[in-house]
C-alpha cells in the first residue's frame with residue numbers, strides 16, 4: 001500500500017507542505033493515542049471553562065488543541081493558527097508560509113459514549129505582507145485552500161485528505177505509525193437514499209429545507225418516489241465520513257433562532273475543509289444559496305449553513321431554494 005509521502009509527492013505537493021502535513025498528522029497520532037486511553041488516562045469529561053463559541057470545553061478539546069498548537073508552533077512552517085478553541089488568531093513564525101485552521105476535536109460530546117470524534121483541518125497560503133497575528137490573513141474564500149482533511153478517531157484511525165488532486169482515504173497502521181492509502185480518489189456516489197440532519201431543529205429551519213425533508217419523509221408515496229433512511233452520528237466528521245464512503249446528504253441548515261449565527265457549523269475549520277473534500281470526491285457543498293467555498297469570510301469564527309454530499313441529491317435539495 002502506498003504511504004502518505006508517496007501519495008503527496010504523486011499529487012505534486014511542494015516539499016514544505018508535505019512536511020507541514022506530516023507535522024500536523026504527528027499531533028493527530030498523539031491525539032489518537034490519548035483518545036484511545038479514555039477513562040484510563042482521566043481525559044474524559046468537561047472542564048469548567050467555555051470556549052469563544054460559548055460551548056463547555058471537554059478535557060479532550062483542551063488537550064487536543066494544546067497538542068496541535070504546540071506541534072505546529074515548533075515546526076516553523078506555520079505563520080498563524082486559528083482554532084475553534086482559541087478566541088484569537090495565534091501568531092507563530094512570521095516567516096512561515098502557511099495558515100492552519102482547525103477544530104481540534106469535532107463532536108467532542110461523543111467522547112462520553114466512546115463514539116466517533118475527529119480533528120478537522122484546513123491549510124492555506126499565508127499572505128507575506130501581513131503580521132503573523134493579523135486575523136485578516138484568514139479571511140480568504142475556501143477555494144484558496146491548498147490542503148484540507150480530517151482525522152477520524154474510530155475503530156481505526158483514518159485520514160481523509162485532499163491537496164486539490166482528488167480525495168484520498170488513509171488508515172493509520174499502528175504497527176509502524178504511518179498512514180497508508182487505503183482508498184485513492186474516492187468518489188461519492190451521485191445518488192443516495194440516505195440523509196443526515198438534526199430533526200429536532202426542524203421548527204427553526206427555513207421553508208425550503210422544511211419542504212425538502214418533508215418530501216424525503218414521504219417516501220415512495222411522495223414526490224421523490226423512494227424511501228429514504230436517516231443516519232446521524234452527531235459529530236460532523238463521522239457523518240461526513242459516512243457520506244464520503246457510501247453517499248448521502250448531510251445538512252446543518254440555516255437556523256432562524258439567532259440572526260448572528262445563521263448556521264451551527266464554522267466556515268473556516270468545518271464547512272470549508274469538508275466542502276473541499278466533498279467537491280474533490282465528486283460531491284457538492286452549498287449553503288442553500290451558493291457554493292460554500294466561494295464565501296468571503298467576515299471573521300474567523302463565522303458560522304454558515306451547510307448542505308453537502310451526493311451530487312444529484314444536493315442538486316435536488318437546492319431546487320427547493322430556487
Ligand code: FDP
Pocket residue numbers: 105106107108109110198234235236237264265270
Ligand atoms: P460538537 O458540538 O459536539 O463538536 O462542531 C459542532 C458539532 O459537534 C458537529 O460535529 C455536529 O454535527 C453538531 O455539532 C451536532 O450538534 P447538535 O447535537 O447540536 O445537532
